[in-house]
Amino acid sequence: MKQFILLVVPILFSACKNEAPSAEATSHLGELHESFVVSEQAKADFERGLLLLHNFEYDDAREAFLRAQEKDSLAIMAYWGEAMSFNHPLWRQQEFEEGQAALEKIAPLDLSAIAPLEADFIKGTQILFGEGDKDARDQAYSQHMKEMYANYPENEEVAAFYALSILGAVPVGRDTKAYEAGAEVAKALLARNPNHPGGLHYLIHSYDDPVHAQLALNAASSYSKVAADAVHALHMPSHIFLAVGMWKEVVSSNIASFEASIHRKEEKQLDNDALSYHALNWLQYGYLQLGKFDEAAQIMNDMMSYCDTLPSKSARSYGIAMKGAYLLETGNWDHPVGNYQFDMEGLGITARAKVQFIAGMQAFRSGYAEVLADSRQVLEEDIKKSALLVNESGLPMCSSGSANYNINQLDLDQSTVMAYQLRALEAQLANNPEKAEEWMLKAVEYESGLGYGYGPPVILKPSTEMFAEWLMANKRISEAKTYFEKTLERAPNRLIAVVGVEKCAQVNL
Template identity: 50%
Template sequence: MNTHLPFISLVLIGLVLYSCQPKTQESKVESHLGEIHFKVTGAAEAQPYFEKGLLLLHSFEYEDARAEFLKAQELDPDFAMAFWGEAMTHNQPIWQRQQYDEGKAALEKLAATPEGRQAKAGAELERDLLKAVEVLFGEGDKFGRDKAYASNMEGLYEKYPGNHEVAAFYALSLLGSVAVGRDEAVFEKGAAIAEGILKENPNHPGALHYLIHSYDDPGHASLAKTAADRYAGVAPDAAHALHMPSHIFVAMGMWDEVVASNEASYAASVKRMERMGLDNDARSYHALHWLLYGYLQQGRVADARRILDDMVQYTETLPSKSARSYLVRMKGNYLVETDEYAGSYADIEVNLDGLNISQQAIWQFLEGMKAYQQKDKKQLAGIIDAMGQARQQAGMAVTNAGTPMCGAGGSYGNPNQLDIDQAYILE
């Protein structure tokens, strides 16, 4: 494997890189998605769907979680927390993404105003959680809303000591309040909260998941090794839970474990796709990307090529933004690790229309490496100039707070500051 560009390869993999009288902490829910103890106001027949949705939400299986919350709403149209849950599926804090309009629409189905929505809550805790989600889908830019939401959840964490769900969502809100990079104090606080939950419930999927994210870097990864070893076994029905331990394994150079995790995660996503009759975008391209990278670190170049060939086919069948984005990344990792800029894989073409600046920067970087190896100085200079212009233009779409003006962000959406920073590194 090529050892000359390890930092660039990490940048590429990083671009890849939730009864009428309610009682909390009493209803034990055990499944292949983890274990929680949470009871809220709603019809008895709707409770299992809400609880399953909550478990899926903790493992970032947002679409499936939403489906469960919608089932709960069908069974009990006044189940306020089911609408809260649906709105929460439209906020992906770790990925710095949010479907703002959809989240507001979910809340407005319950009632037209915040006051009307809170009036339908059956307990003070439920009203407080509804008030908190109103902040996420309220006024201001996304970064400001994330910070305000974390502050709100801190108040609830202090108001409801011992409530695991409040604690878990507070820990997640802390991680989501950091728009770019790692804030040591904030991430350590999130980790401590997650660890506190796990002392009382070692099978809580959110606590395991958020602890891994809190320590998701080479300097801290060993602190989440136990959680990484445990999470996939606690929530094997969540494809993302099968993938997530590999964040720690990559940081620790445990390539056999990286491969095993992502083989299992990708297989689970394919099984779900086939069971539900979904299209190729239901494949976990994220896990497939990490699997390709793991194979390359193991020296299994032929297996990496097979994945890249498959990804080309999937993209041709359904050229979605997601597929095209991941094809760019996979091509990038393959070329950086193998140095095959003169080979056939360097000639893979991808339509970049609508892709985020970070994906465009990867593409231009690869074209620049080809020009460099061909000693084409004019071509190389033109590529560098084009990269700079594209980055500056994308930067104009980012507010001074470092978040996209229309709120979403993400690898194939509107740019956030992290995207701009990554593009600058590649430039």
């Protein structure tokens, strides 16, 4: 049965900020055209939870599903929704025990009268939180959703979750074939419902690279309007804008997203971890690419303040990334952030690699060969130890539990590139240009095999750009121009590479 639902009712503010929004107080989150077997008293909360789920607002979605359960303890799909809020496929995260606990609430309920569609959705979630390692469960779930898509070809929610499952079944990095398949499902969904938040959201993720990004510009422009009250939806268009080098749009998207996260934090009386450091990271990078270094410096100062106030894993991880981006993009190594030290406890290999790379760069600039060698050795030893935690498929060996940030082969590969770059810097300090070139070419080759990495670069300095700068310093202008252009193929309109190409052209005049 189809029912048109447009959730655009203005928010009703309460004098008590901790009071949950009423079922009717649903804001701009997108449109649903499908109706599930949910009682009238629980329906609005359930549908709000479903919309929030598609917008990756997992905590708020869970709250909505729990409210639906309170209003109707027999609302089976509200328990399904709660379980789904613990699965974050594109973030490679799953809170396994919590998801199982949510599904266990269904056990005492009478399932004899449940509709086949709902039964199939619940079966899918039981696969996600069932036996086997996470990769196997993700693959099995995607196959299940493929079968559902064949059985319910017109159902928009089936299509949305199938599209997401295709992307979520890719264990490491980006698989172009799979992402294109996900895009086709999302496009078919949007042909029926142009304002479906999942269709827009998953299409953007599917086309999030410089080759395909132009195909999602319309979706990017629409999504932030369709789901204007979702912090993540306001950020998501910048994935496409960054992939094509539209820096002003990257900035505006992430200003909106970060401001929305401030509003949510204040409204729900949450701590600083409710702030979208993710949007702040992208905002800073956008300013850096526009050459607005003062604005980027202010954001860096704000981030250091957040880390001082609440030094959570999230704050520290983003702080490290933003420190590296600021120093490398501006060349302002005298900024106070250069001396800011982050506690590394509990952080992942790529964050630790960035710390050693930044320290190595600082040592290189100061001519401290021993300090540079120490940073490189610490990084290489860390990579060796971390490799023991990854299996032959490049997946974490402990991926069935609830740990969020399990290391994978891509993490190791990105860290390895930074280690190669440090070796190249060591060779430069040793006045060994042949060895420096050898290590830079190894870094270029290794990084080029990793595929496109969306967002501000994890490898803080693109290897092609580092090599181009070295070639230019050694008067090999034609080669330098080639490698600056290679940088721009993967990072359109990246400021340092754009300026590099221009300088090469001027030298050749």
